[in-house]
Structure formats: C-alpha cells, structure tokens
Amino acid sequence: MKASLKGRYEPDKSSAAATLTFDAGDTRFKASITDATFAKGPSLNGLGLSVEKPGSFIIDYNVPQQDFRFQFMNTLQLLEKPFSLTYTHVLGARQTAVDGSVAFDPANKLSANYNFSSGNCKVKYVYAHGELRRTILEPIYDVSKNTWDFSVTRKFEGGDSLKATYQTSSKLLGLEWSRDSKLNGCFKVCASLNMMETNVMPKLMVESTLNYDI
Template identity: 60%
Template structure:
C-alpha cells in the first residue's frame, strides 16, 4: 500500500507560499516515507528539502534530513500508572544535540495532563486538557511554561460535520490566534488562521491559509 500527501501553505503578509509532498510505503508494520518541499524542484531537481523516514507507528520514527546530513530519533511507548495510560515520547535531534521528553497521562476520556521537558535548557511545560460535554466537542487547554513563568490558554470547538474552531492566547508574547479548519475525506483538510500581536499599536491580523490532500496510490 502506498499513500501520498500534499500540503500547501500561503502567508498573506509575506505574499509567499510553500508546499510539501510526502509519499509513504507500507512494508508490514513499518512505514517508509519520502518528503520533498518546493525548494527541491523550484530551481531544478535537488536534494534541498528532502527528508527520508522509517516509522513503526506507536514505537519509533527515524528521520534523515538528506541535504543537512542530520538525523532525528523518536521513540514512543505507553505504560500504566495507577491503571491509567501514560504515553511517553523521547525525541533526539542529532545536529543541534537537543533532546526532549513528552508525557501524557490520560485519566479518562475527558481529562488528561501533558508535560514537555527539553534537556539542557530547563524548558518545562505542563498542559491540562478538559473535554466538556457528553460528546466532548469543546476542549479547554491551559498551559503553564515554567521557564517563562507564564500561562497560555486555548479553547477549541468541533461542530457537527467537519468544522473546528480554535482560539489561543500566549501571555508571554501577547499573541492571540484564531483558527478555523475543515477536515473531510473527500476534499482533505483546509485551514485558515489569523494571529494578532496585542502588544503592537496597530493590531493587524496576520493571515495564513493551508490545505492538505491525501491520495491512495496503490
């Protein structure tokens, strides 16, 4: 089985667009992927933007950035803590020698806590997610960044059909974001986002549009 994904993004403020195309092949329980960007073909075929990946879903991912000769290792595992699932993700970036650890403890379908720690930097973030209602379509996500001593807040709402609206605010950067997305099996994913720097005198929204299409090749 082989699948292809094409993602296009357009930044209105920069009047510039970008694109990423990914082809994935399945060999048993392992997935092989190759990704290219517009930089790979815009000035003739080159290795710019080429990333090769080997992935076993739920276990590990190995990414190789070919032009930069850089590697990223990611390992995933789930253990039980007081009969609750704790999902752990370990990520190491070879060239910058940077390592992060993510953990998510799910108490029930409506409540979970996530942590992110970057080794060597002291950056530590804790996020609580609460899905409200019997259908859990509204999700509240307060986050505390210990390195900045600041809170971030986000709320999202999934409507009947395929539409989702999400609003977030970063208190340390005074950045307000609003995002609308539609996810359909026929037309793929379409997303429009707007962000405003509340610290600026002229609060001009920065708009970004993004589309993702998925195809079955074999």
C-alpha cells in the first residue's frame, strides 16, 4: 500500500491533496481527497475513487458529483510499429476523446488527440535528441485553431529536469523546473508570463509531492 501527499502553493491560493493506493493482483485501487474534504468539517467534497488495470483501463468516480470517467487503452502493431490507442469518456459531461500514438523508433513519436464534443484536434510530434535522449522537443499543432505550441525539455542526472513552453495562440511563455527523487518525492517550480501583457510579474507556482510505503 502506498500513500502520497501533494501540496500546491500560488501567491493567491494554496491547496493540498492526499492519495492512498493499493494493489490486488494486476488491479490497482485508489482513493483520493483534497483540502475541500475537510474545509468545513468532514464531507464528501474532493473525494475520488479509482480502479485501474495498468495498460488496460481506468475507471474514476467523482463522489460529490456522482460522475464516472472511463478510460480504455490498448496497443496494436501497425506496420510493425507499436500503435497505442486510448478512449476516454466522461459520463456526466458527455465528453468523449480518442488519443492515438505511434513510436517510429525510441527517438521519434507521433500522437494525435480528437475530442468528439468540441471537435478539437491536436497533433504532437516528440523527438528525443542524443544518445541518452535527455533533450526532448515537442511541437504541437492545434488543427481547429490553426496554432502551434512548443516545448523543450532537458533532463539531468539525479532526476532534475528543466522545461520551457510557448503557446502561440495566447502568447504564454512558461518555465518549469522539477526534481523527481525516490527518497524525497517530487518537487516542481513553475513560472508563466503572458507576453501580451506589459508591466506584469510572472505567475509562480510551487508543488511538492511526498510518497510513502505503508
């Protein structure tokens, strides 16, 4: 059984969440709560339940909204290349999306996402550069908006990574530094700046996750 605690801080607000996970054979069960669960005394707000079979399906249940989210995954061989397909449906919101990706080789991957409710479609290409593939380039094309988003990630030894993103439609520039440690958990610092606004300070966000074996 495993437990995780996540804290998120922004200048104008902060939040916290906790997750408890245990495995039964090849099936994983998960329960999660947020600070809303205890904000005004114990309640069902922020409570979520999940059952998962990795690589096959995930079923999430939002307790306060009494809503289900279904996700089914499968991997096929397409022209001798692994093709991954994911189907997602949110029952209450009546939203359905399909994701597909194909890995041409360890360094090149192409994926696409289509949302049947909104008609939005995005295509992403991932290129991992170098022998250790620590530099990752990700251009994303939004077909419905005819816009591009870009991200560059550099991974370092010890679990550190630095990521820069730019959204051409909103002129939003982002920078993220994260550290993933098996001993000390995960830590992330993000800064974003809207290039269309002047005399505005970047928005900051700090997130920390601690993992425990029970």
